[in-house]
Amino acid sequence: MKVKDFNFDLPQELIAQHPLQKRDESRLMVINKTSSEIQQKKFKDIIDYLNPEDCLVLNDTRVLPARLLGVKEGTGGKMEFLLLKRIDINHWETLVKPGKKAKIGTKFIFGNGELKAEVISISEGGSRIVEFEFEGIFEEVLDKLGEMPLPPYITEKLEDKERYQTVFSKQIGSAAAPTAGLHFTEDLLSKIKAKGVKIAFVTLHIGLGTFRPVKAETVEEHEMHSEYYVLNKQTADVINETKENGGRIIAVGTTSNRTLESIANENGRVEEKSGWTDIFIYPGYKFKIVDALITNFHLPESTLIMLVSAFAGQNLVMGAYDMAVKEKYRFFSFGDAMFLY
Known part of the structure; x- marks a missing residue:
C-alpha cells in the first residue's frame, strides 16, 4: 500500500492557527461508514449521535x-530545549537547538536561574541527556518557565x-494534546452524562x-513510535459492561483508539493494564473493540x-477530506472534527 495514496491538497489557510473562542462551536462532519452518508453539524450536536448505553472513552493525558x-552559561547564547522523556527525578532526554552548542559538560540557565541544566551525554540520534538543577517541585518550575510544545504547523x-489542554486533562506527561478531546466543554460532558452515556478515561x-512524517x-x-499507556480497573469494568449490554465503545481521538486496540482481546474485552504500545493501524486492520470514532x-x-x-474505509475517508477542503473546514490540532460510526 502506497503512502502517497493518503495524500491530498491542503491550502495553507485551512490550517487552524488558534482555537475557537468556544470549544464546542467547532464544526463536526458526521460520517456513517455503512451508508456513506455525510452530515455537517456543530460539535455540540455530537450528543444527538450518542445513545444512553454507549461509552465515551477519553484520553486524560x-x-x-x-x-x-534559556541561555548558555558563560556566553549568554540563546538555546531552546524540548523535553522528550523523563529518566528520573532530575534527568531528562531532550532535543536541544542549536545542538552544536550543547556538548557534554555544557551548562545552561533558564529564567532567573530557577532552573539550570548540564548536558550529561549525547545519544546516537542526537538527543541530549540533561541533568536539571532546581529547588522545589520540577513540575511547578516547568509550569512557570515552560511553553507549550505546539506542533510545527502552528x-x-x-x-x-489551557487551550492546548482538554478540560479533563489530569495525568501529566504528554508532548502533545489529544486534540479530538479539545472540543469538549464541561457543560457538554455534563449533558452527555445526563443522557445516560458512560464516560471512561x-x-x-x-x-x-x-508529528514525524x-x-x-x-x-x-x-x-x-512507541508511547506509554495506562488503563485502570475502573475503566476496564465500565468498558466491558458496556460491551456486554450491547452499547458502543466510542473512542475520542486516535490515541484512545490505539490504547483500546492495544489492550483488547479478540472478544473485544479489556483488563487493567499499562505499558508501551507501538501499534500501527492502517487499512486491512480488524478492529476488536472500537465501534465509533471522534477525531480531527x-x-x-x-x-x-x-x-x-x-x-x-479509505475511499470514504479521502472523499470526506476532499469535501472538508471544499467546505473550508479547519484542519489539525485547533481545527474541526469528524464523527465516524
Whole structure:
C-alpha cells in the first residue's frame, strides 16, 4: 500500500492557527461508514449521535509545557530545549537547538536561574541527556518557565496555555494534546452524562513521533513510535459492561483508539493494564473493540489519516477530506472534527 495514496491538497489557510473562542462551536462532519452518508453539524450536536448505553472513552493525558528557552552559561547564547522523556527525578532526554552548542559538560540557565541544566551525554540520534538543577517541585518550575510544545504547523503564539489542554486533562506527561478531546466543554460532558452515556478515561502520553512524517514509500515499511499507556480497573469494568449490554465503545481521538486496540482481546474485552504500545493501524486492520470514532482532520500521508481510513474505509475517508477542503473546514490540532460510526 502506497503512502502517497493518503495524500491530498491542503491550502495553507485551512490550517487552524488558534482555537475557537468556544470549544464546542467547532464544526463536526458526521460520517456513517455503512451508508456513506455525510452530515455537517456543530460539535455540540455530537450528543444527538450518542445513545444512553454507549461509552465515551477519553484520553486524560496532560501536556507538559515542555519547551524551555534559556541561555548558555558563560556566553549568554540563546538555546531552546524540548523535553522528550523523563529518566528520573532530575534527568531528562531532550532535543536541544542549536545542538552544536550543547556538548557534554555544557551548562545552561533558564529564567532567573530557577532552573539550570548540564548536558550529561549525547545519544546516537542526537538527543541530549540533561541533568536539571532546581529547588522545589520540577513540575511547578516547568509550569512557570515552560511553553507549550505546539506542533510545527502552528506558527502563532498561544495566549492561554489551557487551550492546548482538554478540560479533563489530569495525568501529566504528554508532548502533545489529544486534540479530538479539545472540543469538549464541561457543560457538554455534563449533558452527555445526563443522557445516560458512560464516560471512561484511559491515559496515553503522546510522543513527538506523532508529528514525524512517514518517510517510507509503502505503508507497511513504516516503523511506528512507541508511547506509554495506562488503563485502570475502573475503566476496564465500565468498558466491558458496556460491551456486554450491547452499547458502543466510542473512542475520542486516535490515541484512545490505539490504547483500546492495544489492550483488547479478540472478544473485544479489556483488563487493567499499562505499558508501551507501538501499534500501527492502517487499512486491512480488524478492529476488536472500537465501534465509533471522534477525531480531527489530520495531515496528508500521516499515520493518523491511515488509522481513520482503516476504520471507515479509505475511499470514504479521502472523499470526506476532499469535501472538508471544499467546505473550508479547519484542519489539525485547533481545527474541526469528524464523527465516524
